[in-house]
Amino acid sequence: MFLILKIKIKQEIKIKFAFIGLGNPGEKYSFTKHNAGFWVLDEMASRYKINFKPGKGDYVIASKPDNILLFKPITGMNNSGASVREISDSWNLMAKEIFIILDDVDLPLGSLRIRPKGGDGSHLGLRSVIYSLNTNEFPRLRFGIGTNEKMRPAEKYVLKPFRIDDQLTALQSVKRAADALDSILSNGMEKTMNWVNS
Numbered sequence: 784m785f786l787i788l789k790i791k792i793k794q795e796i797k798i799k800f801a802f803i804g805l806g807n808p809g810e811k812y813s814f815t816k817h818n819a820g821f822w823v824l825d826e827m828a829s830r831y832k833i834n835f836k837p838g839k840g841d842y843v844i845a846s847k848p849d850n851i852l853l854f855k856p857i858t859g860m861n862n863s864g865a866s867v868r869e870i871s872d873s874w875n876l877m878a879k880e881i882f883i884i885l886d887d888v889d890l891p892l893g894s895l896r897i898r899p900k901g902g903d904g905s906h907l908g909l910r911s912v913i914y915s916l917n918t919n920e921f922p923r924l925r926f927g928i929g930t931n932e933k934m935r936p937a938e939k940y941v942l943k944p945f946r947i948d949d950q951l952t953a954l955q956s957v958k959r960a961a962d963a964l965d966s967i968l969s970n971g972m973e974k975t976m977n978w979v980n981s
Contacts (some may be wrong), residue, residue, distance in 0.1 A: 800882040800922070801852045801874060802827065802964060803867055805908040808857040817860055817941040819886040819926040819957070824853045826961040840869040851968070860908040864915030871916065878916055882967070883923040884960065885909055888937050890927030892945070893952050895960055897924050897967075897976045922972065924979075926960055928953075 804820030812818055828835060828845045835843040835855065845853040852874075856866030871881060879899075885908060890896060900920040903910035913919045930949050934940045945953045966975040 799968060800880055801854060801870065801876055802882050802884060803854045803856065803870065804884040805860060805863050805886075805912075806855065807860050808855075812942070814944040815942045816888075816928040816945060817886055819928060819953075819960075820884040821855055822957045823884050823924075823926065823960040823964070824855055826957050827851070827853055827964055830961060830965070838870075840873060841866045842870060862911055863908040864911030864913070867912045868915040878918050878921040881916070881921045882964075883909065883912060883921065884964075885923060885925060886928045886941060887925035888929055888934055888941060890925055891929045892927050892949055893956055894927035895924060895956065895963060895979050896927075897963065897972070897979050898922065899972065899976075924960060924963060926956060 802824060804822075804824040806812065806818035806821035807815070824845070831845075831847050831851055833845040833847050833851070833853075835845045835853070838844040838854070841858045842854050842856050854866075854870050856863045858866045867881065867883075870876065871878075885906060887896070887904065887906065889904065899922045901923070902919060903913055904925075909923070912921075928941065928945075930945070932940065932946065963975055963979050966978065
């Protein structure tokens with residue numbers, strides 16, 4: 784008699800980064816400036832022909848084996864850290880493998896900045912992530928949302944959609960941000976930073 788052992792091999796997604804876009808869930812916030820991180824990941828999902836599905840925690844996920852891993856926390860912007868920590872623990876990610884995409888009111892619309900680490904820049908969602916991970920040494924892409932509108936108080940400005948005159952620039956910025964993430968996957972961080980930040 785032969786004993787046949789059936790071994791189930793778990794398929795793992797081999798990635799350089801897990802891209803996590805910050806924003807607020809729900810239709811009410813879909814088109815607000817604070818959701819720029821969600822917009823960029825929606826563009827990435829469209830390019831890779833993948834769909835977001837509920838994860839095993841407070842997030843939705845879209846993935847492609849051996850290629851790409853996208854997350855959108857659903858805890859609300861200011862509590863993003865709890866979800867990011869959950870993602871980090873569940874997927875056994877190091878801080879340097881967590882790539883955050885977020886809006887930045889202090890950058891003009893059309894501008895992008897990539898940094899390998901840094902402070903929160905008074906962004907409450909990023910502050911929550913830094914607190915929950917207990918480190919600020921993770922890369923991030925800041926998506927400029929500043930316009931010539933009245934931008935203070937910022938907490939009101941970021942929860943409004945862009946004016947019609949700014950929507951085309953915003954759309955172009957989303958595509959350029961997705962281009963940057965694609966470049967990171969194919970060309971690496973340093974080359975992409977040199978291009979985006981120049």
